[in-house]
Amino acid sequence: MIEVYLAKTIVTMNASWPEATAIAIREGKILEVGTLESLQPWLIRFEHRVIDTYRDAVIVPGFIDPHLHxxxxxxxxxxxxxxxxxxxxxxxxxxxxxxxxxxxxxxxxxxxxxxxxxxxxxxxxxxxxxxxxxxxxxxxxxxxxxxxxxxxxxxxxxxxxxxxxxxxxxxxxxxxxxxxxxxxxxxxxxxxxxxxxxxxxxLAEARFTFGLERLKQVVAAGGHTTVGDMAVGLFDFDRELNVTRALFENDSTPFRIEQVPHGAVVTHQRTFEETNAFIESLIEGNTPRLHFRKRIKLFADGAFFSQLAQLLPPGYLDGHQGEWLMAPDVLEERIDLFWQAGYQIHVHVTGDMGVEVALDCLAKAQAKKPRFDHGFTLEHMGYATPEQLQRAKRLGASVSANIYYLHELSARYAELSVGYERASTMGRLASSFALDLTTAIHSDFTMAPAEPLLNMWVAVNRVNAQGEVMGPHECISAEQALAAVTINAAKVLGIDALTGSLRAGKTADMTILSDNPLTVPSMAIKDVKVLATVFEGELTQALQ
Ligand SMILES: [Zn+2]
Ligand SMILES: [Zn+2]
Structure with a gap:
């Protein structure tokens, strides 16, 4: 049976057919996006049901957080x-x-x-x-x-x-x-x-399960239909895998998880061939909601929140140094191995020296074995210079940014950490979009709230917790921000042919909102409510 959702506006994030008022879904896939009239070739032929509960609401592609834990x-x-x-x-x-x-x-x-x-x-x-x-x-x-x-x-x-x-x-x-x-x-x-x-x-069974149940509520409440687990194995690989399967692989889970193994964990005490075989076996074990692919997460410099990002000169105000999570030579060796084997590589980089090292590794890998469409992604990117972004573009890298850093930290970091210029230009998203880098926004939950509308609001307004606008030239448009939590986030995870926008043939993943984040005043974006989500055609009402 075909289900047709009517809405005040459907924002498709598909540039060739950007807006609609009706969407037809069958067996979890989108048949057509358009108007009730334009859908008639389907509707006169097949049995269908019109759902008008959300006729005054706004439908956007299902939100995607490409990096949380x-x-x-x-x-x-x-x-x-x-x-x-x-x-x-x-x-x-x-x-x-x-x-x-x-x-x-x-x-x-x-x-x-x-x-x-x-x-x-x-x-x-x-x-x-x-x-x-x-x-x-x-x-x-x-x-x-x-x-x-x-x-x-x-x-x-x-x-x-x-x-x-x-x-x-x-x-x-x-x-x-x-x-x-x-x-x-x-x-x-x-x-x-x-x-x-x-x-x-x-990690005690009861406590861990309780925590994961809470995470499930958070992801659903944020309006997500896809999230990326950007380091499976952070604590205990097998335990995480088993509990995640037990808890999420069932019909009560209104989202999928794209799983990316922790590169230091899966390579531990394994040769590269063994690691590769292990990841292949994980991919073979994929279930409907949980997917490994040929992806790996690696780490460059330390935590942004504890000022352990590695900075190029002039560094920190107090002269302290950041930390490396993977020493640059180890990172280079790992990037080389996974690159040669055709993996999509995600590198945690927080400071501009971390970005520099990651891009140096990518440049060497490209020189050794040129690859296109490789999906190498700079994750977090607290500080990066404009020249680094241009270099990232030349090397074919993507950006997945935690823009909430700017909201929470920029005032304090201006005063106490790195000075005003760099504190106000953290998360250079407008520069990234201007270069047409694939640019996504993530929460790295719990490093930021897993609320895409809140993170969009930060990216569009660049207002910090003290109410000051920081780096206004790096503000992005609401449409770019929406792309960053939908189609671009899908690209970063390598699943954009499947989801991230609304058009015939894609999976029916949608988020239903109280208002249109593209047309409300920009300071009101965070106040738009998630009413429901549709995951692979299945409707779940949001807890209010
Ligand atoms: Zn990280
Ligand atoms: Zn992370």
Whole structure:
């Protein structure tokens, strides 16, 4: 049976047929986009049903977040949030906490009412909440294990009670990189060690499943029909795979997940041939909603939120250096191997030196074995120079940006991190669009709220949390922003022939909105409501 949805406006994101008022769907695919009249050749021939519930609403292609982390979200969402920005989550609203005193007070309140075996709070950020240390946590709570996880997720602090609970002693961590035992600080690779120790607790079956259920609600509430898991194996590859399948591979999941393996994890203790065979086997095991493809996620420089991005001169105001997640020579070797084998490569880059290294690797790979349509993607791209974007264009790279950095961080980073010029030009999206680079926007959830309309709003208005417009020449149009969360996001994931726009033959993935984000005043884009989604032809009403 054909189903015909009527709407006030259907924004197709297909330039040759940009607007419509009716869309016909059969067996999960779009038959035709047009008007009730123009659809008649189908409708006079076949049985059909007209759905006019949304005749006053606006239909856009199903939102796509090409880069978030279900497993990271599953670990974080059961934690207690103490954050500098307000967060609205399907199960409740978290108010902003913007001072050190406020942070400690909130921590004390949580410690008083919660009886978790290990009390974990997430959201600490030095620039609002002051430097964290083991002793500062102990001034609030010393008798039970407490972990204060950084906003960036790439760093945490714990108190002594937690160290003894986890059997972490000074001589055990001696000589391990990126651990400051005295301060109770574990960051980047040192965080990996702390996570191993915390795994039995944070990955405990019930807790992890609870977190993943919450992630499912978040993705659905944001109006997504596709998300990219941009590092499967962040914690425990097999566990993530199994729980994800159990929880998402069923009819109650109104979206698909495009899965990209974590490049350091799948290559660990495997030759490249073994890694390749392993990924091939994952692809063979694809199920209707969960898909691996020939894609890999690699990492260059450190976390943007903890100022560990690697910067070209003039660097940071205080002269500190960023960190490498993969040393440049290791990154180069991995890019070379996956490139030769025909993979689509996604590289986490936060600073302009990270971008430089990634582009150098790409240039070498291109010189050795030229490839077209390779989908090499710069992920996050906090800072990049205009010349780097031009070089990215010449090398055929794409951009998937976290534009929420600008909203949350630009005021503080102007004052305390990199100065005004670079803080206000982070996320150079207008430059990227002007070069016709494939440009997508992601949340990297929980690095930004998984709310495409909110992230579009940031990209269009470039208003920071203090209400100031930052880098107005890098504002993009609402239409470009919508492309960045639909068709361009599909291109970044290599699935644009399947979804991302509305035209005959594509999968019927749609998001139904209260208003048209292309015509409302730009400051109102974030107030447009998600009413429902249609995933492969199946309607799911949004929780209101
Ligand atoms: Zn990343
Ligand atoms: Zn990420």
């Amino acid at each position: 279900p497993s990271m979200a599953a670990v974080i969402l059961p934690m207690h949030f103490i954050t500098a920005m307000p967060w609205s989550l399907p199960w409740g609203h978290v108010p902003a906490t913007v001072t050190a005193e406020g942070f400690d007070q909130r921590l004390a309140e949580i410690a008083k009412v919660e009886d978790d075996e290990v009390l974990i709070v997430w959201g600490h950020h030095d620039l609002w909440h002051g430097a964290m240390t083991r002793s500062r946590i102990e001034a609030v709570e010393s008798s039970r294990p407490v972990v204060v996880w950084n906003r960036s997720f790439h760093e945490l602090h714990m108190n002594s009670a937690c160290m003894s609970f986890l059997n972490i002693t000074e001589d055990i961590v001696e000589g391990r990189p990126q651990i400051d035992y005295a301060r109770g600080r574990f960051f980047e690779n040192g965080l990996g060690y702390a996570i191993q120790k915390l795994n039995p607790y944070i």
